Amino acid sequence: MKLDKYSLGIGDRFGLQGVPQLRAFQMAAGKGLQISPVWNKSNREHSIIGTVPHDTRREADGAVGELGWRGAYLVDADHIGAGTVDPFIDSSDFFTIDVAEFIGIPASPEAVRSFLGAMAPFTGAIRVPGLDEPLGVDETLLRAVAGKYLNAVAEAGRVYRRILSARRGKEFVTEVSLDESDMPQSPGELFFILGAIGAEGIPIRTIAPKFTGSFLKGVDYVGDVGTFAREFEQDLAVVAFAAGSFHLPDDLKLSVHTGSDKFSLYPLMHRAIRRFDAGLHLKTAGTTWLEEVIGLAEAGGEGLRTAKEIYALSFGRFDELCGPYTQVINIDRSKLPPPAEVATWPGEVFAGTLRHDPLHKGFNPDLRQLVHVGYKVAAEMGPRFTGLLRRYAAPVGKNVTDNIYRRHIAPLFLGADDPD
C-alpha cells in the first residue's frame, strides 16, 4: 500500500472540502513535492456530526476523480480500537490503532519473559546513528517498558489481526498511536515499544508517540520549543534504527498528531526531517471547519450572519461543547467577546479574529478554540449550513486551500515561510 515519504492528515468535519483540500497537495506537487493526502476522521467526529466512515471515502474518491489526482491517497480510521473499528473496515485503508488506555496495565508474566528474551541482544550501550549519546539499556529499562507498554502493544496486535482478517487481503497502512496518554515516551522507550511491535508481528508504517508539551486543537504549541526539537530529532533517529533492528517496514516513520497549527514547530521539524532524510506523517485536526466559518464570514450577507450565529450559540453552550475536549483545549473565558459585540463586526473583523495568523493583532485564540469545538452547532443546522457552504463554495474553498498549503505544507515540507 503506497504511502509517500511525506503525508499529511487532513480533517473535514462536513465532508464538503475534498476538492479545495486536494488542491493544496496539487500545488505542492507542482513544486516537485509529492505528499500523500490522508483523510482522517475519528469515531467521535462521525458520531457528533452524524456521518459514517463511507462518507469520508466518498469524499476522497470524489475529489481525486474531479481533480485527476494520480498520487497515493488514503482514508484514515482515526483513533480506533477493538470496539469502534468494524464500521471503518471497508471504507478505510489507513488504520490508527489507539492503545493509550491499555498503557500501564501489566502484561502476563510469559509475555514479559518472552519480550525480555527477544530484547536481550540490545542491552548495554546501543549506538544509534544520529544520536550523540549511546542509549544506555539495562534490564531495568526493559522491565519498565514491558510493565508500561507491553499490554498496549498486545492489544494493538489483536486489533491489527482483526482488521487483517476482515479486510480479506485488501491492503492497508497501520499506525499505532500513543499520543493520548498521560506521559511522553522517552526515545529509549520508543525504541523498545517498536521492538515489542515488531515481535508482535504488526507491520506498522507510522507510530505516533506522545511528545513533551501541549498540542491543543487549532492553536500553536505550548511548551519549550528547544526541548521538543531535541526530542523530535532523537525520535527520528530511533525510528530509523528500530526499522532495521526489528524487521519493521523500511519506510516506518513518525506520525505527529498536532491538533493542527503548530506553526512554531514546523521550521525545526522541517530542518530535522531534511537532516535525517526522514519521512513524516503529520496529522491535523478538523480545522478545515474553521476555514469554512472564515469563508462564510468573508462572504458577508447570510454567510456572515450564520458565522455570527454559530459563535453566539457556541458561547451559550460553552460547557457542553467543550466537555469532550477538555484535555485538548484551553480557553480563557474572560477573553471571549460577548455575542452582542460580535454581532456588530464586519466580515473581515470576524475573519481576522478567527483566522490563525499570529501576527494579526485582532487574532483571538480563545474565540478560535471555542468555534473549533462548536461544529456540533453547525451540524444541528443541517442543510441550512451545508447549503451555505455550497452557495459560498468559492470564498470557503479559497480559505481551505490557502490554509493547508501556505500555513502547513509550505513551512513544514517545503521549508518556506513565503511559498510564492
Ligand SMILES: [Zn+2]
Ligand atoms: Zn491523536
